Amino acid sequence: MLAHAIFFYFFSILAIFSALMVITSRSTVNSVFFLILDFISVGCLFIMVGAEFLGMILLIVYVGAVAVLFLFVVMMLNVAQQKQSWFVGQKSTHIPSGLIVSVLILLELLVVVGGWKYKENIMSSSNLVIDKSMTNTHSIGSVMYTDYILYFQLSGVILLLSMVGAIILTYRKRENVKTQSYLKQISRDKASAVMLKDVEFNKGVKIDD
């Protein structure tokens, strides 16, 4: 158990430390790097409690895709300059909304931590049978696609909708942009591509509409 304890404390201290560094570090890019470190250490904690599927999915989805896009955006926008106007200016509207959100999260945490001692009652009241011999990938699959299929599908539809919405909000069809059309290029032949024209003096021809 000693090795287990050492690894647990190592990863949890790393997780808390990097979570603190996310909000305290000066440079936004460093914050994102610490966020990634946090994701990785939480993933390792998941693996340590035996939820290896969740841990790996956390690594794949959050570290492999979401955090890359975070990093991408933070590097592209120069957030360091905008930071000034948020806190120094009088018109700051971010602090009240931030406060509301953090109070809500605190309440949620209180409920979770407070309800921890009733964990056994909740577990015994549910009619889910936990089969110890299954790997947790199999057990998640067998529950997700049977008992919770509606919620699963619903969350998928919500994600799809938000993706479509984001595309509709940001997509602008620009006029007069030359795009490559493979069909047009392939279907071009000698008859349509080569033509003979009498060019009038001093007028020229118009090529390639």
Next chain:
Amino acid sequence: MDYFITLINEIYKILFLVIPILVSVAMIVWLDRRVWGLVQKRRGPNVVGPFGLFQTLADALKYIFKEIIIPASANKTIFILAPIITMTLALVAWAVIPLSETLVLSDINVGILYLFAISSLGVYGIIMGGWASNSKYPFLGAIRSAAQMVSYEVSIGIIIINVLLCVGSLNLNDIVLAQKNLWYVIPLFPMFVVFFISALAETNRPPFDLPEAEAELVAGYQTEYSGMMYAMFWLGEYANILLMCAMGSILFLGGWLPPLDIYPLNIVPAPFWMIFKILFLFFLFAIIKAIVPRYRYDQLMRLGWKVFLPFSLIYVVLTASFLLYFDKLPKGSF
């Protein structure tokens, strides 16, 4: 005391895995350059050692003795961390690759997810190196490669789902054993092709080497690196390529299984077949590098999102319906 014995035992096993990989990376670079040269009717490296085999070792020696230059405006920590991350991630993934049924460092339940996770982390080495260099070409290269690797990961993920549907387990040994009668390259041949091309894009190999397109971006994210740090990027890149070849041979070519379970073939030891298949896939990688021109960036994105993604999604539906209709879905032991 027990812990120490286990620890030393594990370290010994890890060294026994890592050192052959590093040596084979050196050999594979030689093979790559040699094939490239022969396709172009050149000789390739043939001076140092027999057939030029020690060329890469000589190169590595040269890199070790070169000065490491860190640009004045670079973010020092991240700049140094980037090549280390690239190389570590490339080596760490080998822990789960089975060379035979027993010859594997850790035979974990979610082997294929682990491989996928590690290969998707590979983008950080590049993006950190590009950003920390604080220079325009590395940054452009890093942005390109981030977008490219994220896009092609999606299709690789869906291809893995195809294989998993047929296997019913995430364990790499189970995936290999499930191909005992039929390698998945036969029923899933289109997926093998898509996987191969996505692997090229994922490892930034030509024709998808846009992150380091020398004509536009000098050397992409590696522009500011020198000496051993550059060599580490380079080693990591080739170790990643070998890893992708190993993944391809496990998913589609039956891993360490012999092609046919008949007399002269099945007495050959299993690691030989695994290494042979990895080398075969790498040979294809090397040939592609020599014969295909580089893609344009918008074509690359189009191929990833508009061709491969819908195609592999449709193939998932087809595979699932086929398995369901003929009642061939893996029942498993659970």
